[in-house]
Amino acid sequence: MEYLNVESNVITTLFLNILSALYLGFAIMNWMARGTLIGGIYNKPIAIGNLLQFGVGAIxxxxxxxxxxxxxxxxxxxxxxxxxxAILFAYIFVTNPAKIKKQKSYW
Structure with missing residues (x-):
């Protein structure tokens, strides 16, 4: 708390704990969606959630x-x-992902 130049009390500790939970929730959400294409129809909420978080944070x-x-x-x-x-998630949000064609495997 000294680094932030804020007095340590119950409210600031609670606020930082809730903020930590928010970041942990976003991290877990992104980790669970790591193997899917972000964008398109099914993962738009993940793209818009990240865009909102980084866009508002940047502003x-x-x-x-x-x-x-x-x-x-x-x-x-x-x-x-x-x-x-924020710019990258805005790009992901407005574009549709393209599937990569798998090459034929002879094994």
Whole structure:
């Protein structure tokens, strides 16, 4: 909590625990869908969920990046990562996945 410059109390601890549960839920959802094509009809909710999470995160980070005074390099690099992931999930959301044709195996 000292790193965030926030007083440690029950509310901030609860907020960080709920935020951790949110990220863990997204991680498990993405892990369970790892073998499927994201996009298309069946996995649109996974694509839109990730797009929303990274898009809103990128917008929030862009809003504070100019006024940050403590560790700006961390915030700027996190902003770039969130922007790239938001753009990639937006691309996945608006395009349809193409199945790769399997080559004939002689074995």
């Amino acid at each position: 929030a980070l862009i809003k504070i990046v100019s006024g940050i005074q403590i560790h700006p390099e961390i915030i700027i690099s996190l902003t770039v990562v969130y922007m790239i992931l």
